[in-house]
Amino acid sequence: MNNDIIKPENLVYTKTPVLNDNPMHYCPGCSHGVVHKLIAEVIEEMGIQEKTIGVAPVGCAVFAYNYLEIDWEQAAHGRAPALATAVKRLWPDRYVFTYQGDGDLAAIGTAETIHACNRGENITIIFINNGIYGMTGGQMAPTTLEGMKTATCPYGRNTAINGYPLNITKLVAELEGTRYVTRQSVHTVAAVQKAKKAIRKAFENSMEGKGTSFVEIVSTCNSGWKMSPAKSNEWMVENMFKAYPIGDLKDK
Amino acid sequence: MKEEIIIAGFGGQGVLSMGKILAYSGLLQGQEVSWMPSYGPEQRGGTANVTVILSDERISSPILNQYDTAIVLNQPSLDKFESTVKPGGVLIVDPHGLSRMPERTDIQVYSIDATEEATRTNNQKTLNMIILGGYLKIRPIVKIENVMAGLKKSLPERHHHLLPINEKAINMGMDLIKKIN
Amino acid sequence: MSEEVKLMKGNEAIARAAIRCGCDGYFGYPITPQSEVMETLMEEEPWKTTGMVVLQAESETSSINMVYGGACTGKKVMTSSSSPGVSLMQEGISYIACAELPCVVVNVMRGGPGLGTIQPSQADYFQTVKGGGHGDYKLIALAPSTVQEMADYTVKAFDLAFKYRTPVMLLADGAIGQMMEKVVLPEQRPRATEEEIRANCPWAIVGKPASRGRNVITSLALKSEEMEATNIKLQAKYREIEKNEVIVEMHNCEDADYIIVAFGLCARICQKTMEMAREKGLKVGVLRPITLWPFPTEEIKALANKCKGMLCVEMNAGQMVEDVRLAVNGKVDVQSFGRLGGIIPAPDEVLNALEKLVADNA
Structure with a gap:
């Protein structure tokens, strides 16, 4: 192979240094890695690495702190918005964000989510919604779709038994305290670019004192869903997007 | 000097604030003081009581089972506290609302028609100050000027115009109290 | 001015002492018989004077996790509650102890078990000293007996919390919280500046400067060998505290x-x-x-x-x-x-x- 073409002027892509070289523990095809990269790029582009504080959840993304070169706190299950509330109020000139999955944010942490948003904490909440508990092995999440099979609803989510998929993003958009509520995905190049813009906007908002920014990323969990990454993306578009349509829910 | 007092009555009669004014007065004349209230829903209408201790020395227990003085303003409080007055001690009652008078003979029992007087002057809120005046007549443990200064401290500034009415009530209490045994 | 003798409730003394000792943040939830702590703080509005943050959370669960989040920043943070509320906080206290963070938790005890009574009790002794949450951890527990001590030990609690990077419990009861006695409040200390926090708490979450790697505060170690090492370190610290800090x-x-x-x-x-x-x-x-x-x-x-x-x-x-x-x-x-x-x-x-x-x- 001819290495002559490796010259600065030929560089077309470089990984942001905010994302380190630690090998990620996420499954191949998982959306987490892409979202991590987008956050890292936004931090680099905004030049706020020294001023950004992340709060990691419990769930697959508990190890988010291994990959982004910023200061991190790791919360108890569901409590990330409470930690972020305190951090932002004690360090008001820092960019503070939580990174949470659907179980963390919309089941055990529902109260913390709703109340942080209702108080209008000037933080960013990144919400990864893949409709399943990944880390504990594919159990039902609050956002699991009707009929969708998981380890704890092996015959499909039955609303008579399990209730309905929780559209928490819609709920959060209703609250006076939220400023920007959007739902994005990262399954295509175009979607990735839009998601990145949304994340950047959310981060920028957090210095304006006008309320909480909430970015849902409808995601896949190919191991939990027991599908190939490609098939997962198709399934997500066909099914998840119906329950959780992509787009801005609120931008004020 | 050490005076251990229980003040008891219905919530709303100003039991807790009477104790507070006494405690403030003691503080202002350099005494050790403690004010231990019963607390909870009784503050809103049930039976309330407060233990106040004024002492020249450090106060050990703020909780007592015997008192130098008991001031009782309703029947349940009389039933509960009559037996807790130390022999030779003082029991002050407002006969209004009592279905029986105190029975003990080994203590000094005083009566003060404070509720009646407060009603007559159309100033229910001075009830506790009338009683405080009566008490201080019997047990002059704090100076009236310190009581007034204590009252000033425990009242929010917007109520300071009420100070003269309260002083008048204290004086009235001193006149009204009478020994009944 | 600092020598002025005041008459106040035990709960009020805690709040005023917290402001005076340079506390940065209080996060709490109302419960009888300790609500006067937050009520006093809200009335004092210390954010206008010392810059202290005071926030009423949606639950004790949230309060203790705000304390956890705040303690990570190297700032002086606290919460207060009473027995049932403190039971709810146990998960967070375990995390804070494991993550070796300084904070003060006040328990103005009431009678239990269950919803129990609002009257004073000391029935949370076991919960406090034997570890109310999961795992092998200890809390330094200070038990005031006068209103003056409610103020003094609030200050002492913060000092010990930072000396050992450990949560400290101020264990009082409803009677001390509600009674009034004479108090001389501590001298006003300034809150720590960002420079002081960076210098004294190199572990703190302040935002990663280029000069160091990222600070991560976590209580997670999936590898048992790592978790055993964490435990051994904690136990060594506890032996040190046992040697140095007994007050009787x-x-x-x-x-x-x-x-x-x-x-x-x-x-x-x-x-x-x-x-x-x-x-x-x-x-x-x-x-x-x-x-x-x-x-x-x-x-x-x-x-x-x-x-x-x-x-x-x-x-x-x-x-x-x-x-x-x-x-x-x-x-x-x-x-x-x-x-x-x-x-x-x-x-x-x-x-x-x-x-x-x-x-x-x-």
């Missing part, structure tokens, strides 16, 4: 034939009992542990060698008595007297229990 108060213990052991409000009631007993010619002393953990084991052991018996008096069914018995190790009779469910023992009841101890050991 003794009254007339030198010549005492019988020792009453009691903490908090009970210790004051027992002093009254001691006075009554001495008038009757009984040589009685009172030993009052001020730190419930670390426990004054050595002091009790020493007294056990020269007294005839001990009586442990608590507002519970007999919790601290277990630690007294461990210290005494069978040398003398240790009896227990307690009132339950929110009842404060009266000095004469304690005297009866003491006289039984004397009769049993005559």
